Amino acid sequence: MAVSLRNRPETVPVGLLLSAVGGFLDAYTYVGHGEVFANAQTGNVVLLGVGLVRGDVGGALRHLPPLLAFLVGLGAAESLARVPRRPPTPRPLRRPTRVVLAVEALVLALCAAVPLPDVVVTVAVAFVVALQVSTFKSVGDVPYNATVTTGNLRSLVAEIARWAGDRAPDAGRRAGVLGGIVLSFAAGAAVGAALTVTTGRYAAVVAAAAVVVVLVAIVVETRRRDRAQPDATAQ
Known part of the structure; x- marks a missing residue:
């Protein structure tokens, strides 16, 4: 049976901020660190293949380490999801979402x-991005x-087709959420590119700060929910 690191959906603001971080990090590594993607492993696979065909073996192989790190991160996330969320598991590991965000913020701060x-x-960025993508999967x-x-x-x-063709009452709202997520990703990429060009590695501080905001x-x-529902599943 499939297991999940996080059982609760995110609020819209958290989803938008995480999407902005995703776009930011892809721009950060592509612009500032060898034109390699942190998130877009499809792009890395394509550029790896193109480079090999063109005979640019060195350039092609730049895309292999983040791809492998991403796979390792996915495996780590699956392992973390299977850790029992009760004693004798150490208390911090019973809150895997917090572990993921804390690790991501720390790694990004070190990169800066x-x-x-x-x-x-x-x-490093590909690894923590894999943890993130395995953790946060829905907004509402x-x-x-x-x-x-x-x-x-x-x-x-x-969702737009459902709204236009079927007049589904929830489709417009869902389309609005998804549209906001797409725009946040694009805005994050633009900000990430601009800050990386102007500040270099220090741009990662912005992404780290955004992750800390999400963690807080x-x-x-979680504390609010725990007060309302003392038996709620730990996150």
Whole structure:
């Protein structure tokens, strides 16, 4: 049976902020660290293949480490999801969402603080992005992906079609959420590119701060829910 790191949907503001972080990080690694994607592994696979065909083996192989790191991150997320959320598991590990966000914020802060080789940065970012994509999967009743936008675009068009063709009462709202997520991703990419050009590695501080904001919001929301429902599942 499939297990999940997080059983609760996100609020719209959290979903928008996570999507902006996703776009930001792809621009950050592409613009500032060797034209390699952190999130868009489809792009890395395509550029790997194109580079090999063109005989640019060195350029092609730049895209392999983040791809492998992404796979390792997905595996780590699956393992974390299977950790029992009760004693004797250490208390921090019973809150896997907080672990994921704390690790992501720490890694991004280190990327900003320490001058690291491009390959180290892209591997580190790809790993934490994989943790993020395995954790956050829905905004309310709307499934989404905070780190790539292709699936969100498909879902957006499907909801618009439902609204226009079937007059489904919830389709307009769902389309609005998905449209906001797509725009947030694009805005994050634009800001990430601009800040990376002007500030270099220090741009990662902005993404780290955004992740901390998400972490604080989730902690506050979890405590509110726990007061209202003491037996609620830990997040």
